[in-house]
Amino acid sequence: MYVIADLGLLQLLIRCTGPDRTGSGLLVLLLYVLISRENREVTRDRNRRERELMEADIVVSSRLSFKKMQSSEKYPKGQSTRRWKHLKQILQADNCPPDLPNYVNIESPPSTQPCKRICDVTGFEAPYADPRTNLRYANAHVFKTLRSLSPDQVHQYLSIRNAAVVLK
């Protein structure tokens, strides 16, 4: 942008240094000098920033000496990275003898103690539940705020507790 402005101004300057326009010509010359100075500053800034980035050295370089095959060759760009199996699939494909402890075996059992019921909004003990939305609340005051929640918020409160009805 600045370069174009420069050229334009240069043309204007040439045209202005004709016979009767010395005054405006001087003005244009002044503008030209100012803009070019700014230009230089901008490029200096940019260089400084790039150097800063390089000094921070946060980027992993793409060629590392100790690797037998570089990652850019191993995973060529554009190939879908969705070919990794998620944990669920790994566990399904894993056919391990059931008597030995394995990842699935050692899952904890569900709790035998009675479930603790706390109010969804405030965190107090909540002996009551709202029949319309299934949220738990502690007293009448909280109930009033419950009824004024938007369906969005209700859904979010329930999904924290994993109790939201999800339509697929």
Next chain:
Amino acid sequence: MTGDDGDQINAVGRGSMSFVSRIRRQTDYNTYPPSIPIVIDNGASYFRIGWAGETEPRVVFRNIVQRPRHKATGETVTIVGDLDPALMKYFDCTRSGPRSPFDSNVVYQFEIMEYILDFAFDRLGANGSRIDHPILITECACNPVQSRSKMAELLFDTYGVPAVAFGVDAAFSYKYNQLHGICKEDGIVLCPGFTTTHAIPFVDGEPVYKGSCRTNIGGYHVTDYLKQLLSLKYPFHSSRFTWEKAEDLKLEHCYIAPDYASEVRLFQEGTKEAEEKTRYWQLPWIPPPTEVPPSEEEIARKAAIREKQGQRLREMAEAKKLSKINEMESELSSLRFLVKQLDQVDEDDIPTFLSDTGYASRQELESTILKVTQSLRKARGEPMNEPSEGEENTDSLNNEKYPLMNIPDDMLTPEQLKDKKRQMFLKSTTEGRLRARQKRNEEELEKERRNQLEEERRRENPDFYLEEMRAQYKEVLERVEQKKRLKTNGSSNGNNKSGGVGRGERLSAAQRERMRLLTTAAFDRGKGEDTFGARDEDWQLYKLMSKDNDDDDEQPDSDEAELARLTSRLQEIDPTFVQKVEGESLTSGEVPPRVRQLTEEDYKIVIGIERFRCPEILFHPNLVGIEQVGLDEMAGASIRRLPHEETELVEERLTSSILMTGGCSLLPGMKERLECGIRMIRPCGDPIVVVRAMDPVLDAWRGASAFAANLNFLSNAFTKMDYDEKGEDWLRKYQIRYNNL
């Protein structure tokens, strides 16, 4: 912020330097001979790498990768670990969120793992043609063999590592603490980690995996819970609560209450202790420029203007009414004139005479006159005489039209019977209409009476009555507005946490429940026929659904009717009342504007109960919907699962040496809570000793480092040849023996 030696320090937490990221490139790689192993603690939160035998890992960083595009060059670069936000402006991060190689606590994304290992080895100073040191790397307990083998492949094939050993981080931590006398040879290690929590018993110095158990809850879930609670409590500031900020808050302020119920009661009753425990976070807030309160003159002037406006409106209404009456009167007079003219004209000339005016016959003319007179009377406000006239008509009609009614059936012919039926039908309908009219009259009388009562009340005490009306109006208006707002309020605050498809969010919970019932009933399991209606109970579905329907729709109508009535009443009697147009604020008298100004209070985030409600999920995972045991019960479950020979003695020894390790065990109050909890599930009098590891975060790495420094390390590791020859089954059974430590 940067420390003096150029390290990027992101230190948080209660004075402990455990969460520091250190990524300065090390320079002494070549001083280590190839026999010295490299030790890696590959955790879901942080990745630590260093040399065996040392006490501190050399390089520590957060185990995530981002691949943004460099703005200037356009190429995709890889950045590992925590980012300095100041440098982020060079990159276009729109399509690259932070990605982790972990799914729960198992590594599954080996491309990302490779980037991380690249970065780690690079910072360690590696510069040969391969990594020429044996590697000890940690994994989760009972890691699936696929993950293990892929990791081994990665290390052998890409980095050329000579030997690899896998170990469990919790076990290393326990052995390290045992070495230092913190815990004994038999015991249990409880490790609440980042995404999972493990309880592993140790018998004779070796972990017994058969007795271990794992709950899928960890520090990540605690932070997530805190973030969601705060976002819901302060939807206006929800953009402020990023995951990193929530993590900082958790590390600063969260603690574990010794007993949740009693702690909550303190807050519920608003005691002084609760006040002390509440923390406030003041967001930056600039008060808006205060408006100068309008002077007396201003107020008087505005009141006068409003009065004039009201007056003008009423005048306009009056004028309109008058003009309408005049119009109708003129029409009536012209019609009457027409009728009079008709009287003068002969019978036969009527059609031609009337064809100009547009009326077909005399009757039509007369009926039009009647209608206009009626509407005129209504406009003038005179009571209508129509009902009584109608009644007379029907009486006479009755006697005229139903001659056959009174004659009994057997004396009539079939045709006459048909006639009689028709007459009966007509009679019943007209009687019905009569009855309806009577009821309407009664209602009108009632309304008149009520209005008179209200008028009396008004005359007695005009101001008070006016105030009452105004208050009622405001209330009902608020209610109606709120309902409208609820109906149309989408995700106006940018809540992007809502799950489910778009349609599901806009429905209320009741509607969604109904849809769920419908979809489950209609779901075709593909077994062939749809047997929905075969059993009688199926149809009860509709009963369930319709009940909810009735509940919702009743209320809004009554509110809106109330609002209309109040509006009209106020318009009549209140000289300064101007009806509220939707969207504008109420302007009657000196009532303050509807939206109150945001005060400093609104920008203060109160973190009271959340301080101990969030870590509570470690002990009660069903608070977030995970149906598993919490920390304290895990110890019991683990003991129960042990294959036992000498049961009682082993159990006592186990509970007398319980070690807490892992990042989450830094939360204050955990030790006391665990002791209480475990005491509840063990037989009375059992010795219960719970200790915290010396450094819960770094001890895993230190234990691994001590293990690797041992001379017998290589006998526990396996080489590429071993891996190739022995195959997957052997790898499945591969375990290191920890007792060398």
